[in-house]
Amino acid sequence: MNIIAQTEFVLASASPRRKELLAQLGIAFEVITSNVEETSVQAQSVEQYVQEVARLKTRDVAAQCGKKTVIGADTIVVFQDRLLHKPKNRAEAITHLQALSGNAHRVLTAVVIIQPDGEETVFVEETVVKFKQLSFELIEAYVDSGDPFDKAGGYGIQTHGALFVERIEGDYNNVVGFPLASLFEQLIHLRLLTF
Numbered sequence: 001m002n003i004i005a006q007t008e009f010v011l012a013s014a015s016p017r018r019k020e021l022l023a024q025l026g027i028a029f030e031v032i033t034s035n036v037e038e039t040s041v042q043a044q045s046v047e048q049y050v051q052e053v054a055r056l057k058t059r060d061v062a063a064q065c066g067k068k069t070v071i072g073a074d075t076i077v078v079f080q081d082r083l084l085h086k087p088k089n090r091a092e093a094i095t096h097l098q099a100l101s102g103n104a105h106r107v108l109t110a111v112v113i114i115q116p117d118g119e120e121t122v123f124v125e126e127t128v129v130k131f132k133q134l135s136f137e138l139i140e141a142y143v144d145s146g147d148p149f150d151k152a153g154g155y156g157i158q159t160h161g162a163l164f165v166e167r168i169e170g171d172y173n174n175v176v177g178f179p180l181a182s183l184f185e186q187l188i189h190l191r192l193l194t195f
């Protein structure tokens, strides 16, 4: 399938996974990373929080590039209304995985599209992931591999975190950091892509 960009695109993300996912569309884009501090965001709900962070990152990059369409995102892991951020250290990574073990959690990704005229489109996609019961030995071995530290919730479903999954409801790519199918749908709707 030939997907044609109707605008110049910029991806506002340092995540190599988002870059790979966007590249799957087969369109050209530039990558510009924002320097926004995520922890400063205040919100009433996790849905509002993830949108606000994604908005801040995307706006920061949009301010640097005039006539282009900027796409940014933020992914959070929510367990019983608690946000499980990227773990700061080994102990936190272990605590996150112990909480997720044997339970279902939500992964929310907010995507923001800012067009050259400043028009903003925001949507949030949710995927529910149920983990198997994880032994302490397995959690420790995984944490010691170093994989959890750049990932929300402290695991990567695209790496050895895949071994923890009992079932998943929703878009797998949303857990990796970009709900590609919904993004495609939005970009078609906004006439920023054609095929």
Ligand SMILES: Cc1cn([C@H]2C[C@H](O)[C@@H](COP(=O)(O)OP(=O)(O)OP(=O)(O)O)O2)c(=O)[nH]c1=O
Pocket: 012, 013, 014, 015, 017, 018, 033, 034, 057, 073, 074, 075, 076, 077, 107, 150, 151, 152, 153, 155, 156, 157, 158, 161, 175, 176, 177
């Ligand atoms: C749950 C989960 C998260 N993640 C990643 C997706 C995101 O990259 C990261 C969450 O952090 P984000 O703050 O959403 O993204 P980032 O810091 O990697 O990149 P940027 O802010 O520049 O866009 O966790 C996985 O790769 N696999 C998973 O299974």
